[in-house]
């Protein structure tokens with residue numbers, strides 16, 4: 001069902017994203033080592049991973065960064081335990097005990113591993129996979145939550161010291177994910193080859209088609225005006241469209257749209273506040289830019305707005321930095337040389353934050 005709100009896990013429930021689906025699946029099967037799924041909130045990252053995870057017949061693990069403590073030793077332990085389980089699940093003739101024995105790891109009730117033994121264990125596991133000509137696929141969702149536990153160092157190490165471990169990673173906070181996967185030179189993953197799959201918004205016609213098919217599936221008649229209005233507000237973000245469809249099965253169309261809008265704005269406002277909180281020095285400048293970009297503006301217009309707010313010159317480099325940062329977090333977009341708030345929900349989120 002298109003309007004189920006849980007992340008999708010079966011191909012037939014996945015609307016569109018054919019190309020992204022094929023790229024992910026083929027990259028895994030080709031043995032590309034680091035595959036990153038990027039996209040702003042609610043664009044279907046977890047769904048895409050889960051569908052592919054369920055389809056591939058290989059040793060595999062799916063972990064959610066939200067439920068692992070962000071400490072290096074804990075991450076290693078969870079990854080390693082998950083990997084051992086994946087291998088024993090896959091090679092049905094093997095028992096955990098036998099696998100550990102083959103890897104030369106002593107078997108205790110408490111499988112505590114230190115950083116060095118943990119990493120060495122992965123190298124042994126890699127040999128084990130090599131001997132059987134198999135790859136192990138680690139799916140890591142919400143990976144930005146593990147930043148403090150040095151997840152990028154762990155991924156870089158596994159990349160360099162193993163050959164049969166493939167890592168598929170995704171995260172919600174686009175900017176943080178960038179820091180982890182190494183868009184910047186200070187990350188451990190900087191310069192390592194990666195496949196990046198970016199999930200975007202649906203085009204207008206696609207959003208309309210999605211709602212139509214979803215309503216047809218649950219046998220609800222909805223007029224075209226309501227569908228178009230919803231698409232105007234929810235702007236092609238599949239998660240919001242799904243939630244709208246879900247509410248519509250219980251409430252009226254108007255009320256459903258209002259509920260989704262409220263929920264979306266609340267989440268966005270929280271994200272903006274968080275963004276501003278860690279940039280206290282430039283908080284007023286960022287907020288002023290966000291307010292101004294309710295309409296599309298050129299770089300030079302943004303600069304002028306900041307200067308008129310402060311009554312003094314603002315450094316060019318800083319203006320570019322602010323815009324870059326806001327783009328990294330998906331709050332604004334650049335369309336034909338103009339910057340603008342990325343969607344109506346963010347515009348409202350800005351208004352709410354500015355009012356406080």
Ligand SMILES: Nc1ncnc2c1ncn2[C@@H]1O[C@H](COP(=O)(O)OP(=O)(O)OP(=O)(O)O)[C@@H](O)[C@H]1O
Pocket residue numbers: 002004005006007008013014015016017039040041042043044045046047048171172238239240242243
């Ligand atoms: N291709 C799709 N077809 C139908 N529904 C989808 C699709 N992708 C996502 N959804 C729905 O959209 C919502 C968000 O999906 P999902 O949780 O996969 O996104 P996400 O990008 O991981 O979100 P978050 O940023 O919150 O982690 C869910 O309700 C899911 O069922």
Ligand SMILES: [Mg+2]
Pocket residue numbers: 045046047141172
């Ligand atoms: Mg998700």
